[in-house]
Amino acid sequence: MISSSRRLPRSAVIREVGLRDGLQSIATILPSEHKREWIRGAYDAGQREIEVGSFVPARLLPQLADTAELVAFAKTLPGLFVSVLVPNLRGAENAIAAEADLMIVPLSASHAHSLANLRKTPDDVVAELGRIRAARDAAGSKTLIEGGVGTAFGCTIQGRVEKSEVLRLMQALLDAGADRVSIADTVGYADPGMVRDLFEDAVKIAGDRFWCGHFHDTRGLGLANVYAALEVGVARFDACLAGIGGCPHAPGASGNVSTEDLAYMLGSMGIATGVDIEQLLALRARVAQWLAGETLHGSLWQAGLPKTFGLAQAVAA
Amino acid sequence: MISSSRRLPRSAVIREVGLRDGLQSIATILPSEHKREWIRGAYDAGQREIEVGSFVPARLLPQLADTAELVAFAKTLPGLFVSVLVPNLRGAENAIAAEADLMIVPLSASHAHSLANLRKTPDDVVAELGRIRAARDAAGSKTLIEGGVGTAFGCTIQGRVEKSEVLRLMQALLDAGADRVSIADTVGYADPGMVRDLFEDAVKIAGDRFWCGHFHDTRGLGLANVYAALEVGVARFDACLAGIGGCPHAPGASGNVSTEDLAYMLGSMGIATGVDIEQLLALRARVAQWLAGETLHGSLWQAGLPKTFGLAQAVAA
Numbered sequence: 001m002i003s004s005s006r007r008l009p010r011s012a013v014i015r016e017v018g019l020r021d022g023l024q025s026i027a028t029i030l031p032s033e034h035k036r037e038w039i040r041g042a043y044d045a046g047q048r049e050i051e052v053g054s055f056v057p058a059r060l061l062p063q064l065a066d067t068a069e070l071v072a073f074a075k076t077l078p079g080l081f082v083s084v085l086v087p088n089l090r091g092a093e094n095a096i097a098a099e100a101d102l103m104i105v106p107l108s109a110s111h112a113h114s115l116a117n118l119r120k121t122p123d124d125v126v127a128e129l130g131r132i133r134a135a136r137d138a139a140g141s142k143t144l145i146e147g148g149v150g151t152a153f154g155c156t157i158q159g160r161v162e163k164s165e166v167l168r169l170m171q172a173l174l175d176a177g178a179d180r181v182s183i184a185d186t187v188g189y190a191d192p193g194m195v196r197d198l199f200e201d202a203v204k205i206a207g208d209r210f211w212c213g214h215f216h217d218t219r220g221l222g223l224a225n226v227y228a229a230l231e232v233g234v235a236r237f238d239a240c241l242a243g244i245g246g247c248p249h250a251p252g253a254s255g256n257v258s259t260e261d262l263a264y265m266l267g268s269m270g271i272a273t274g275v276d277i278e279q280l281l282a283l284r285a286r287v288a289q290w291l292a293g294e295t296l297h298g299s300l301w302q303a304g305l306p307k308t309f310g311l312a313q314a315v316a317a
Numbered sequence: 318m319i320s321s322s323r324r325l326p327r328s329a330v331i332r333e334v335g336l337r338d339g340l341q342s343i344a345t346i347l348p349s350e351h352k353r354e355w356i357r358g359a360y361d362a363g364q365r366e367i368e369v370g371s372f373v374p375a376r377l378l379p380q381l382a383d384t385a386e387l388v389a390f391a392k393t394l395p396g397l398f399v400s401v402l403v404p405n406l407r408g409a410e411n412a413i414a415a416e417a418d419l420m421i422v423p424l425s426a427s428h429a430h431s432l433a434n435l436r437k438t439p440d441d442v443v444a445e446l447g448r449i450r451a452a453r454d455a456a457g458s459k460t461l462i463e464g465g466v467g468t469a470f471g472c473t474i475q476g477r478v479e480k481s482e483v484l485r486l487m488q489a490l491l492d493a494g495a496d497r498v499s500i501a502d503t504v505g506y507a508d509p510g511m512v513r514d515l516f517e518d519a520v521k522i523a524g525d526r527f528w529c530g531h532f533h534d535t536r537g538l539g540l541a542n543v544y545a546a547l548e549v550g551v552a553r554f555d556a557c558l559a560g561i562g563g564c565p566h567a568p569g570a571s572g573n574v575s576t577e578d579l580a581y582m583l584g585s586m587g588i589a590t591g592v593d594i595e596q597l598l599a600l601r602a603r604v605a606q607w608l609a610g611e612t613l614h615g616s617l618w619q620a621g622l623p624k625t626f627g628l629a630q631a632v633a634a
Contacts, residue, residue: 191585192544219616254620302571307473
């Protein structure tokens, strides 16, 4: 049995990635007007970190072609920390020009997945992050760089991914100039034991520069994995409203953990997120209308908040 | 952060309760022939504990009217531990006559829920369990008695349920003659923090007589709650194939944690269950055909097992 002495984080950040990881994985192209309404709605519900898009060529991901415009809009909301994904130096130059607060450089720890998705080896990506860092510094830009290590628990192409390789690549990203690193279970292979094991070592290596856990709910373990990460002190998680998204290499799979279920779990546990869940559920209903025909996920929207929700927190306060 | 020294259970039991908790909550009345096929299929897939039904009047739950017949069938399968639910002494007499291995006496820690569902106070149920114990002993029966404390994390009618009351009632059940006790989150109000907190104390009180954790996935936290219970040494969990079931007082809510997702999580973590997941998924497909039109749950059936599943276990063995 584990010792009963435990200190879970007192607060945690839910980074909304539905506008990027979610929308890039579904067929519907959401009009910019609706994306702005989504960003504003998430902001009004209390979310303060949003990944608004990805600087990739529009021919590859027409769903995200309006990313520069969305960064500009998001930056008008006071206190909102605006992230974008950038696959390469070209994307990073766009992110720097747009004055995004943070750019995420994705690396796939699975060599096979990396070649299939990015046409680069993981170490090529490390080198590219070094060039991005140089460009950022040369521009005098304040845009932070996050190196995201994906397929960290295995992948659908290669299968097994060694923990030592994940940690080696994470260290390499830091050495190449990443301000932050994060770990993603891109295809939903992680279980709570694996998460605890890997994240404990990752936090030891990266300290405060370990930024975020990114879990997919492909096999129903998304929130159990979040809980395991909380136990080793990780306090920032990616999530998609309505659990949209998935992975092109994992057909039929559900997407990221759903923002609303995650907000509920954290809130129920007395971990402050600043998120108003009722407002979030109202936003989910609007987004669900826009995405009619797409498969959505999550449980809370159907069951509603427990009658007791907020009581424990009120007593504790 | 929690200390990294930890000993999760090396093996765990998944008790199939779909034939009782699942079927009693849905409209379809499954023919006995299909129920026998389900029991045999679960057995063939490696499950060794099954709750086959409930000894309640057939006019109340026509879905479960064939419970005596199912106990008789299940007992023909070597090594299968056969459980039934009994709401009162009358039901217990039937369970004893049928020579069930274990009878579960449900108690609702929420007074309001207890009166609404059982028309008794929780302490009336404790007294009834005392009468059941006397009858069992007088009959020289070997049928074990489990006292199950439900709505242990709150309920949809009363709201808050105090932990001290849950523990008081659990102790009272033991004092009245229960051989085993268990705790159920009947309406899906629990979070991993609550589970750990309550189960840690429950295990301290009941020791080896603490038998089982019963979680509903109403708000998506079912498996996270199982993980929290594993951390304090609990190693037996109720589950329903395809996550069927729910609660009449929680409309739209999903049912118990799904057997197949739970078997996957435990298996992935290297916790032995004896369950062959591919066989379980094949059984799920058959049950899903019989229950056409009912809402089913669970994730694994759609995504399939990870390519890496079994590798870690093979390495560890």
